[in-house]
Amino acid sequence: MALRDELGPYFGDFGGRFVPESLIAALDELAEAYAKAKVDPAFQAELAYLHATYTGRPSIITEVPRFAEHAGGARILLKREDLNHTGSHKINNVLGQALLAKRLGKNRLIAETGAGQHGVATATAAALFGMECVIYMGEVDTERQALNVARMRLLGATVVPVKTGSRTLKDAINDALRDWVANVDDTHYLLGTVAGPHPFPVMVRDFHKIIGEEARRQVLELTDALPTAVTACVGGGSNAIGIFHAFLDDPAVALYGYEASGEGHLTEKHAATFTRGRPGVLHGAHSILLQDEDGQTIESHSISAGLDYPGVGPEHAWLADIGRATYLPISDDEAMEALRLLSRTEGIIPAIESAHALAGTMKLGQELGPDATILVSLSGRGDKDMETAGKYFDLLDNVSKDDA
Amino acid sequence: MSHVAAAIAARKKAGSGALIGYLPVGFPDLETSIEAAVALAENGVDVIEMGLPYSDPVMDGTVIQKATQSALADGFRVAHGFEAVAAITARVDVPILVMTYWNPVLQYGVDKFSDQLLAAGGAGLIIPDLIPDEAHEWLIESERTGLDRVFLAAPSSTDVRLKQAVDKSRGFVYAVSTMGITGARNDVDMAARVLVARLRKVGATSACVGLGISSAAQVREVLEYADGAIVGSSLVTALAEGGVPGLARAAADLATGTKLA
Numbered sequence A: 001m002a003l004r005d006e007l008g009p010y011f012g013d014f015g016g017r018f019v020p021e022s023l024i025a026a027l028d029e030l031a032e033a034y035a036k037a038k039v040d041p042a043f044q045a046e047l048a049y050l051h052a053t054y055t056g057r058p059s060i061i062t063e064v065p066r067f068a069e070h071a072g073g074a075r076i077l078l079k080r081e082d083l084n085h086t087g088s089h090k091i092n093n094v095l096g097q098a099l100l101a102k103r104l105g106k107n108r109l110i111a112e113t114g115a116g117q118h119g120v121a122t123a124t125a126a127a128l129f130g131m132e133c134v135i136y137m138g139e140v141d142t143e144r145q146a147l148n149v150a151r152m153r154l155l156g157a158t159v160v161p162v163k164t165g166s167r168t169l170k171d172a173i174n175d176a177l178r179d180w181v182a183n184v185d186d187t188h189y190l191l192g193t194v195a196g197p198h199p200f201p202v203m204v205r206d207f208h209k210i211i212g213e214e215a216r217r218q219v220l221e222l223t224d225a226l227p228t229a230v231t232a233c234v235g236g237g238s239n240a241i242g243i244f245h246a247f248l249d250d251p252a253v254a255l256y257g258y259e260a261s262g263e264g265h266l267t268e269k270h271a272a273t274f275t276r277g278r279p280g281v282l283h284g285a286h287s288i289l290l291q292d293e294d295g296q297t298i299e300s301h302s303i304s305a306g307l308d309y310p311g312v313g314p315e316h317a318w319l320a321d322i323g324r325a326t327y328l329p330i331s332d333d334e335a336m337e338a339l340r341l342l343s344r345t346e347g348i349i350p351a352i353e354s355a356h357a358l359a360g361t362m363k364l365g366q367e368l369g370p371d372a373t374i375l376v377s378l379s380g381r382g383d384k385d386m387e388t389a390g391k392y393f394d395l396l397d398n399v400s401k402d403d404a
Numbered sequence B: 001m002s003h004v005a006a007a008i009a010a011r012k013k014a015g016s017g018a019l020i021g022y023l024p025v026g027f028p029d030l031e032t033s034i035e036a037a038v039a040l041a042e043n044g045v046d047v048i049e050m051g052l053p054y055s056d057p058v059m060d061g062t063v064i065q066k067a068t069q070s071a072l073a074d075g076f077r078v079a080h081g082f083e084a085v086a087a088i089t090a091r092v093d094v095p096i097l098v099m100t101y102w103n104p105v106l107q108y109g110v111d112k113f114s115d116q117l118l119a120a121g122g123a124g125l126i127i128p129d130l131i132p133d134e135a136h137e138w139l140i141e142s143e144r145t146g147l148d149r150v151f152l153a154a155p156s157s158t159d160v161r162l163k164q165a166v167d168k169s170r171g172f173v174y175a176v177s178t179m180g181i182t183g184a185r186n187d188v189d190m191a192a193r194v195l196v197a198r199l200r201k202v203g204a205t206s207a208c209v210g211l212g213i214s215s216a217a218q219v220r221e222v223l224e225y226a227d228g229a230i231v232g233s234s235l236v237t238a239l240a241e242g243g244v245p246g247l248a249r250a251a252a253d254l255a256t257g258t259k260l261a
Ligand SMILES: Cc1ncc(COP(=O)(O)O)c(C=O)c1O
Pocket: A088, A089, A114, A115, A116, A117, A118, A192, A193, A194, A233, A234, A235, A236, A237, A238, A239, A240, A305, A306, A307, A351, A353, A354, A379, A380, A381
């Protein structure tokens, strides 16, 4: 069977549904509605129309030769998901699920968010469709991504700062799940990545696979060949699976996911799920996660709120297991250096999440050399990260004085 | 018959049904949580549901989350759960079901976890994020050890799923009173009454209702149609605020709801 044909609930040993019984009816209802929508030309046309007239698809690819000089001279092409409306790939999945929620007659959208990009995209769809919207966001993230909190509120969403556990993405998902268990009759949980119980991993992947499908055509058109490698950052894994998927059955194309290793994957402050984790259950799926001996989830750390997650989607766990994709750690410092480099050499400020893919690509380019072509998922833009970057690079006049 | 089912049946014979009390291990500390469980047994609680603190408890409301987070912060280990079960069963004759999320069991090793629980004198497991469809390994290990296994049934479950929950459960089937998570509520939904009736239709002989029950009056009301009433958050609050004596009073008060009027 082609790798592209996997439909869940399991990808090899990974996936499933490890959730309270109260959610099973809603997951079944969602899976059924999605199965219908998937083959319904009217649904697909409505989504395609929105992508063409609202999201701004297809997103372009941009060749970045000045950046590529720092990546072993390999040819580097960026898939510009940062140019989508709301500033990241997240909108691809959000519009798909919001349309499904409409079909299900559910007028209340809830979502978790880390970097705030998924929350902003969900709040945007709620505004567009006239739906109620509640976003759960870890308190740590509401602070480091304050600009996105303001955007969500301006769009009419309620943002709930989550104060339990690590006060980041993991705990935001817990609270969103609790809300959903209690309000499942009128509420759709618009999960923002390829994690969670079936059908989320497969459905969210399907809504994002347009990234790779477009990019595959665009690269072929530009270079007359498939890329040597495709790279992406991996939090839960939605932008990565989105760009990988079209290439899964092209065995000559290498696939690389870059996870956040924070202060270093050998320190205790990292989010390096593949490098330091092992199989287990978190947030409704059997996958790989950071956990202690007792199976308690270990809190992750990353300068990037969107990658600060101790788990990963089950399809990635499977792709790693069968050796189809490779997952490697990138530290805070490496990512920030790549962020600065792309800004200075190409005039493109990437999200800190996406900068992890860029940093990985720089290393990969050195390995592959100048004959290689590397397609990179530039999953989002860096506007939301200016405060973090300002502090990191000492760019803000008052900050540098105060900190001195 | 399983130890738990027998305890529930005996209480039904003697009165109106069983009172099942939930407390987490390690809150406010291991010693006190053991004393607290003993106090439950000595004050009219028929079955103890002992929660293992877990980092990501999606079925739990704020009261239980706060208690279990504090236990984790104080260094709770899964092995403490077995210690507590052994210490409690050495002192009082009450069946103990351990309530735990699935990952700690999976990481411990389902077989090893089952062996240790049995050796400690535990009666079985309630695993709120494990549905029968995913429970293959646990079904095998519970058959091997004879441990009880309690699956959940929700108002939204189809009849086919209710039947599956009843067929796969041993001890009792846990009827979720309302669509929600743990936490005291003022009225237990009408949904619980309907759910238990549906469970009876597919063959349930031991069905207990939980989520939201916090007063003797609610216990009495639930026992009109169910075999047991499960109380959690309000006991945790009583322990947090009044220590073991406060908890004992709360349990004794709740137990008046199980006496025939
Ligand atoms: C720009 C951007 N890229 C990547 C991610 C990580 O998510 P995923 O791994 O699901 O693509 C996020 C999440 O917030 C994001 O905002």
